Amino acid sequence: MASSETALAAGQRARGLAPFLRSQMRNIAPFLTLIFLSGFFALASPSFATLDNLGNILTQVSVTGIIAVGLTFVILCAEIDLSIASIANVTGIAVAYFTLQESYVNIPNIPLPGAAAILLAILLCAFLGLVNALGLTMIGIPSFIMTLAMMQIAAGISALLVRGQIAYKVPGVITTLGSGSIGGIPWIVIVAAIMLLLGHLVLTYTRFGRYVYMVGGNREAAEYSGLNVKLILGAVMVISAVCSGIGGMLGVAHFGSAQQNEFDTYLLDSIAAVVVGGTSLFGGRGGIGNTIVGLFVLGVLNNGLDHVNIDSFLKILIRGLILLAALVINVYAQRLREKAVE
Amino acid sequence: MREDRSPILELQGITKSFGGVEALRGVDFALSPGEIHGLVGENGAGKSTLMKIIAGVHTEFSGRFLIDGQETHFRSARDAHSAGIAMVHQELSVAPDLTVAENVFLGNQPTNRLGLVQWRRMAREAGEQLARFGIDVDPMSRLGDLPIGLQQLIEIARVLFSGARIVILDEPTSALSPPEVERLFATLRRLRDEGTAIVFISHFIEDILRVSDTVTVFRNGRKVAETASAATSKGALIEAMIGRGGEALEHSYSDDLMLPRPSDSAVVLKVDQLSLARSLKDISFEARAGEVLGIYGFMxxxxxxxxxxxxxxxxxxxGTLAVDGKPKTFASTAAARRAGVALVPESRRDMLFHQEPVYKNISISILDRISALLLKPAQERDIAQRQVEQLQIRPPVVGLDLGMLSGGNQQKVALAKWLTYPPKLLVLCEPTRGMDVGAKNDVINIVRDLRTKGLAIIVLSTEPETVLSLADRILVLKRGALVREFKNEPVSKDRLLEAA
Structure with missing residues (x-):
């Protein structure tokens, strides 16, 4: 038995490098993109490739990174969550709403102790995620539509809480994690790193993580294998909402204010990070490792474009084009892989 | 007369491998117009691979490929299609949400000068075509609403009437009832007489002998025999296929078979007055431990x-279900699994993960028994390795992606998923469909072994042979109602067909 296994392994190696590279396309392409972009900006601007600037990039991608952890779970299941930015926003606003504000802030809020404010904010985002989950699994609304509705609902709650005003204060621990640093490293980078690591560990080493990949790989087969597919889909929607909520709370502390529409750009950024990194939109392939590469591609791109002094309106177009290229690669990689396995 | 026609298609020294495993080794194959060419061989012998090369599905291979004497290399199935080659694949490939007429004309709907679809003309012509084939359906009905057998017939009809010069049929009869098979054969013969070249792949050797002019036998990626159908026999073909005296492996089931006295062991499943819309009417039956209950009926x-x-x-x-005497209403497949029920559906695609390795496919249903929170990959591989050895899955490599395995071996993996922690009730749908004699026999032995271990097993099949080879007791299901029970009495293929 052992000998036949070795023979087969040798056979697989004998297939050569090219087919191997082709099957790994979804992992290699984003990485090459990252190297190319970094090299380009390093040559184009002397201020890009510095340790200071690396710190900047890390800080800039942290909030996106925290939100993208949960979104990776959702996309691995071949679903989508369009409410992430809104939920981040409403959670950030909620934690401020339950914190005592300066007297000049004209919001009829409910000041509570810090721990209670944080707990209520987390409960709020978990609840909104649960509503997403129930709509998707029990009623059968496609996630695209369900979370589109939730995007509006969460924005509506945000609007009602702040009523066009801006709140500034959040509980001390949130302020520290969002805008403080330790030994020169911003806490928000550490939190993002821990959450990404946690996400990776869950996806790679736990039973739940395996289920996520299997449900994404072939939902019908998962059901015929006796998995509770609805429970798994529901769980990833809640995970996504909670990650968004944490990102929202820290984001508010990071920006120094809580207000309406503060997180709008994070929807596209988070989706882009996950997909540019190579996680399959069809589910079942990819992971946190891909998301991290995707985050850096976006981070380097955003940051680098500032360094080369480019028309800020052109920046938006370039980001769009990069995203399109990533989508093309994503779909193409899926096809190559299917062909290889057939 | 046919011999002196020059071949329309000629393949020389075709070799093709998947991931280091050779699927075809130096195969020659020729096809003449006005010929029905039968192909037989065990699963994984290379029949389907060769046909996929001809149909332009596999484009990387070595060897010469000639059409009308000219060397050709297809880059896609589309190239093959424009060269007049059409194929009906083993797995149904229809658009269930479109109408029957749209399916018949898929890709070349009749349009007017503005490019708009001429619905009335399309419906009329589709109806006419299907009527020639003996199919009487409303061309404007949704295809997915029709029974699977009918869907398969419509797909075959589409390909047969597409005007192709070369038609390849991969296991076309497995989902068809006997009268439907007759109709198919009549049509094939007519097309042959009109000059179409037809390749016919089937595990039903009687069918091959009846309809084809020439038979080619494959074994382990090689062509081992090619003879005129009139000059060979079922026994000779089986021997060529499996390379050993195969007579004993295959019963004809035309003679009476005595069913045993019904078991009086514990009732594992009790079904009472079960009904479902138009599909099932007041079904009641019991399944007992250590018994194989066969449920036979047409598609x-x-x-x-x-x-x-x-x-x-x-x-x-x-209606109600009770497992071990406890009434159950399953809210999900997970609930059924926890109650000790396991299902292997008829379509392997539905229960396997083709892009995942074999061991993950085997362990998925029992992960909660192996690990609470963290995965234990080493243990998963061990369990999978044991199943792979026990069920003789080839190649015996648990790390290989499932999609690399042949159909019969995939079916064994589908079974293996449930065997590490055996369920109380195992429901098998078409457990041997599309399998060769050897693999079929393996599966039959596995099922018998499980019966001795005290599982209640239900085998549902549209093939009388499958039910007869496995069941201790047989129920006949006809249009959603149970119409006959065979127990402790002689039964044969004829009697079953008569009851259905």
């Missing part, structure tokens, strides 16, 4: 729905 008789209800995939409209 569309309600078997599929019944199996799905037992596994919690479908909800019934009325």
């Amino acid at each position: 569309g008789c309600g078997q599929q729905e019944l199996s799905r209800i037992l596994f919690g995939k479908l909800k019934s409209d009325g």
Whole structure:
């Protein structure tokens, strides 16, 4: 038995490098993109490739990174969550709403102790995620539509809480994690790193993580294998909402204010990070490792474009084009892989 | 007369490998116009691979490929299609949400000068074509609403009437009832007489001998025999296929077979007055430990729905289920699994993960028994390795992606998923469909072994042979109702067909 296994392994190696590279396309392409972009900006601007600037990039991608952890779970299941930015926003606003504000802030809020404010904010985002989950699994609304509705609902709650005003204060621990640093490293980078690591560990080493990949790989087969597919889909929607909520709370502390529409750009950024990194939109392939590469591609791109002094309106177009290229690669990689396995 | 026609298609020294495993080794193959060419061989012998090369599905291979004497290399199935080659694949490939007429004309709907689809003309012509084939359906009905057998016939009809010069049929009869098979054969003969070249792949050797002019036998990626159908016999072909005296492996089941006295062991499943819309009417029966209950019926008789209800995939409209005497309503397949019910559906695609390795496919249903929170990959591989050895899955490599395995071996993996922690009730749909004699026999032995271990097993099939080879007691399902029970009495293929 052992000998036949070795023979087969040798056979697989004998297939050569090219087919191997082709099957790994979804992992290699984003990485090459990252190297190319970094090299380009390093040559184009002397201020890009510095340790200071690396710190900047890390800080800039942290909030996106925290939100993208949960979104990776959702996309691995071949679903989508369009409410992430809104939920981040409403959670950030909620934690401020339950914190005592300066007297000049004209919001009829409910000041509570810090721990209670944080707990209520987390409960709020978990609840909104649960509503997403129930709509998707029990009623059968496609996630695209369900979370589109939730995007509006969460924005509506945000609007009602702040009523066009801006709140500034959040509980001390949130302020520290969002805008403080330790030994020169911003806490928000550490939190993002821990959450990404946690996400990776869950996806790679736990039973739940395996289920996520299997449900994404072939939902019908998962059901015929006796998995509770609805429970798994529901769980990833809640995970996504909670990650968004944490990102929202820290984001508010990071920006120094809580207000309406503060997180709008994070929807596209988070989706882009996950997909540019190579996680399959069809589910079942990819992971946190891909998301991290995707985050850096976006981070380097955003940051680098500032360094080369480019028309800020052109920046938006370039980001769009990069995203399109990533989508093309994503779909193409899926096809190559299917062909290889057939 | 046929011999002196020059071949329309000629393949020389075709070799093709997947991931280091050679699927075809130096195969020569020729096809003449006005010929029905039968192909037989065990699963994984290379028949389907060769046909996929001809149909432009596999484009990387070595060897010469000639059409009308000219060397050709297809880059896609589209190239093959424009060269006049059409194929009906083993797995149904229709658009269930489109109408029958749209399916018949898929890709070349009749349009007017503005490019708009001429619906009335399309419906009329589709109706005419299907009528020539003996199919009487409303061309404007949704295809997915029809029974699977009918869908398959419509797909075959589409390909047959597409005007192709070379038609390849991969296991076309497995989902068809006997009268439908007759109609198919009559059409094939007519097309042959009109000059079409037809390749016919089937595990039903009688069918091959009846309809084809020439038979080619494959074994382990090589062509081992090619003879005129009139000059060979079933026994000779089976021997060539499996390379050993194969007579004993295959019964004809035309003679009476005595069913044993019904078992009086514990009732594992009790079904009472089960009904579902138009599919099932007041079904009541019991399944006992250590017994194989066969449920036979033609395609569309309600078997599929019944199996799905037992596994919690479908909800019934009325009636009750009890497992071990406890009433159950399964909210999900997970609930059914926890109650000790397991299902292997008829379509492997539905229960396997083709892009995942074999061991993950085997362990998925029992992960909660192996690990609470963290995965234990080493243990998963061990368990999978044991199953792979026990069921003789080839190649015996648990790390290989499932999609690299042949159909019969995939079917064994589908079974293996449930065997590490055996369920109380195992429901098998078409457990041997599309399998060669050797693999079929393996599966039969596995099922018998499980019966001795005290499982209650339900085998649902549209093939009388499958039910007869496995069951201790047989129920006949006809248009959603149980019409006959065979127990402790002689039964044969004829008697079953008569009851259905």
